Amino acid sequence: MTASTESTGTLRGKDEIAAAIARDIAATYPDGAYVNLGIGQPTLVADHLPEGSGVVLHTENGMLNMGPAAHGDHVDPDLTNAGKIPVTELPGASYFHHADSFAMMRGGHLDVCVLGAFQVSAAGDLANWHTGAPDAIPAVGGAMDLAIGAKRVWVMMTLLDKQGRPKIVPECTYPLTGVGCIDRVYTDHGTFDLAPDGVRARDLAGITRDELGYLLAGVVIADSDHPEQPVRD
Amino acid sequence: MTARVLGSYDEAVADTPDGAVVLVGGFGMAGMPVELIDALIRQGATDLTVVSNNAGNGDTGLAALLAAKRVRKVVCSFPRQSDSWVFDGLYRAGEIELEVVPQGNLAERMRAAGAGIGAFYSPTGVGTPLAEGKETREIDGRTYVLEHPIRGDLALVKAHVADRMGNLVYRKTARNFGPVMATAATTSIVQVDRVVETGRLDPEVIVTPSIYVDRIVPADVLETQEESS
Numbered sequence: 402m403t404a405s406t407e408s409t410g411t412l413r414g415k416d417e418i419a420a421a422i423a424r425d426i427a428a429t430y431p432d433g434a435y436v437n438l439g440i441g442q443p444t445l446v447a448d449h450l451p452e453g454s455g456v457v458l459h460t461e462n463g464m465l466n467m468g469p470a471a472h473g474d475h476v477d478p479d480l481t482n483a484g485k486i487p488v489t490e491l492p493g494a495s496y497f498h499h500a501d502s503f504a505m506m507r508g509g510h511l512d513v514c515v516l517g518a519f520q521v522s523a524a525g526d527l528a529n530w531h532t533g534a535p536d537a538i539p540a541v542g543g544a545m546d547l548a549i550g551a552k553r554v555w556v557m558m559t560l561l562d563k564q565g566r567p568k569i570v571p572e573c574t575y576p577l578t579g580v581g582c583i584d585r586v587y588t589d590h591g592t593f594d595l596a597p598d599g600v601r602a603r604d605l606a607g608i609t610r611d612e613l614g615y616l617l618a619g620v621v622i623a624d625s626d627h628p629e630q631p632v633r634d
Numbered sequence: 635m636t637a638r639v640l641g642s643y644d645e646a647v648a649d650t651p652d653g654a655v656v657l658v659g660g661f662g663m664a665g666m667p668v669e670l671i672d673a674l675i676r677q678g679a680t681d682l683t684v685v686s687n688n689a690g691n692g693d694t695g696l697a698a699l700l701a702a703k704r705v706r707k708v709v710c711s712f713p714r715q716s717d718s719w720v721f722d723g724l725y726r727a728g729e730i731e732l733e734v735v736p737q738g739n740l741a742e743r744m745r746a747a748g749a750g751i752g753a754f755y756s757p758t759g760v761g762t763p764l765a766e767g768k769e770t771r772e773i774d775g776r777t778y779v780l781e782h783p784i785r786g787d788l789a790l791v792k793a794h795v796a797d798r799m800g801n802l803v804y805r806k807t808a809r810n811f812g813p814v815m816a817t818a819a820t821t822s823i824v825q826v827d828r829v830v831e832t833g834r835l836d837p838e839v840i841v842t843p844s845i846y847v848d849r850i851v852p853a854d855v856l857e858t859q860e861e862s863s
Contacts, residue, residue: 577761
C-alpha cells in the first residue's frame with residue numbers, strides 16, 4: 402500500500418474513520434480476522450466491515466462471533482457486549498468464562514483490537530482509562546488487558562481534544578494504560594503509523610503535512626515517501 | 635461432599651460471617667445473583683470485602699448491599715458507570731475502600747486461587763499506576779508484573795441449570811465470572827433457574843463440574859413452594 406500525504410480537503414467523521422479501519426482490517430486479513438472493538442466509537446467499525454470479510458468479533462465479557470445490537474423482541478438480558486448493550490449471536494458463536502476470554506486476549510490470539518484514547522505517544526504508549534483528576538473515580542475495565550493483548554492494537558480517536566490540544570504527543574501526560582502497545586492511529590485528520598523513525602502519515606484529511614508538523618509540535622514526523630514497517634509488524 | 639439443594643436463599647447465606655470476602659458474579663446485571671445478594675442483606679453480615687467486576691448498578695443487587703453499608707472494600711475492574719450512583723456516593727464520602735484491578739487480572743487472580751497457583755506474572759498493567767509497588771520481572775525480553783490470587787470465603791453465582799449433584803450450565807454471556815468464582819471460594823453458592831435430576835445434563839456440556847459447587851438454590855422450587863404454602 403502506498404502512503405499518500407495529500408490532504409483530502411475535509412475532515413473525516415467518526416463513520417468515515419470507522420470505515421477506514423474496517424477497510425484496512427479486511428485488506429490486511431483477507432481470510433478473516435478475530436477482532437475486538439473497544440467500548441464506544443470503535444464499535445462503529447462493525448457496521449462498515451465489507452460483506453464476506455470473515456471477521457469474527459470478540460467481546461471480552463465472554464463471546465466470539467458476536468452479532469449486531471439486539472432490538473425489540475430479540476433483546477436478551479443474558480446476551481450483552483462489553484458495553485452492556487444487548488447484542489445477538491451469529492452462527493458459529495461460542496461462549497466462555499472471563500478467565501478464558503482474557504486468556505484469548507493476553508495470549509495473543511486476537512488479530513486486531515481497536516480502542517479509543519485520551520492520548521497516544523509517538524512511541525505507542527496509550528492513555529485511555531483515567532484522566533488522573535483528583536475527584537475522578539478510577540475505572541479500568543479491560544482496557545489494560547486489551548492494550549497489550551492483540552497482535553495489532555489500533556486507536557480510533559480525534560486528533561485534537563475538545564480544547565484543541567493534540568492527542569498524539571511526545572509523552573503521555575495522563576496515567577498510562579499500556580507501554581509501546583499502539584502501532585496505528587486512525588483520526589479525523591488522517592491515519593498514522595507509529596514507526597521507529599517517527600509518526601508516519603498513511604493519509605491526511607483536512608490538513609497538510611506542514612500543518613500536521615505544526616500541530617504535533619515535539620513529535621517527529623517521519624518521511625512518508627520512504628515508508629518503513631510499523632513498530633510491531 | 636456433593637452440593638446441597640436448598641429451599642431458600644436465606645438458608646444458603648445464613649452462616650456468612652462479618653468480614654467475609656464475597657465473590658459476586660455478574661457483568662453488569664447479566665449473571666448478577668440478585669436474590670442471593672438480597673438474602674445476604676437480610677442476613678446482616680457486615681464489614682464485607684466484595685470482589686466483582688462492577689460496583690453495583692442502579693439500586694438493586696450489589697448496589698443494594700453497598701447502600702446497606704455492609705461493604706468495607708470493593709475489589710473490581712470498573713466501578714464507575716452511568717448507574718453506579720450508590721458506589722460513587724460512598725466512595726466520594728470516603729465510606730468505602732476501592733481496589734481497581736484490570737479485568738483480565740481480576741479473572742486470572744481468581745482462577746489462580748481456584749487452581750492452587752501461588753502467584754503469576756502478567757503482562758497486563760506493566761508501566762501503569764496499577765502496577766506501582768508490585769514486583770516485576772523480565773522474561774524472554776518482556777516485562778511482567780507479579781499478581782497474587784484472590785480467594786473468597788464465599789462465592790455468589792448465578793447459573794442457568796444445575797443437576798442435583800451441583801453440575802452447572804450457564805446461559806450466554808451471563809456465564810462471565812461464574813465458573814471462575816465457583817473455583818475460588820471456600821463455599822460456592824449458586825442460584826439457578828432450575829434444578830434437574832442427576833444424569834439429565836449431558837456430561838459433554840457441563841461448564842462447572844459439581845466439585846466446585848456447595849449450595850444450590852433453584853428459582854422454580856421456590857415458586858412452587860410459595861404457590862403451595
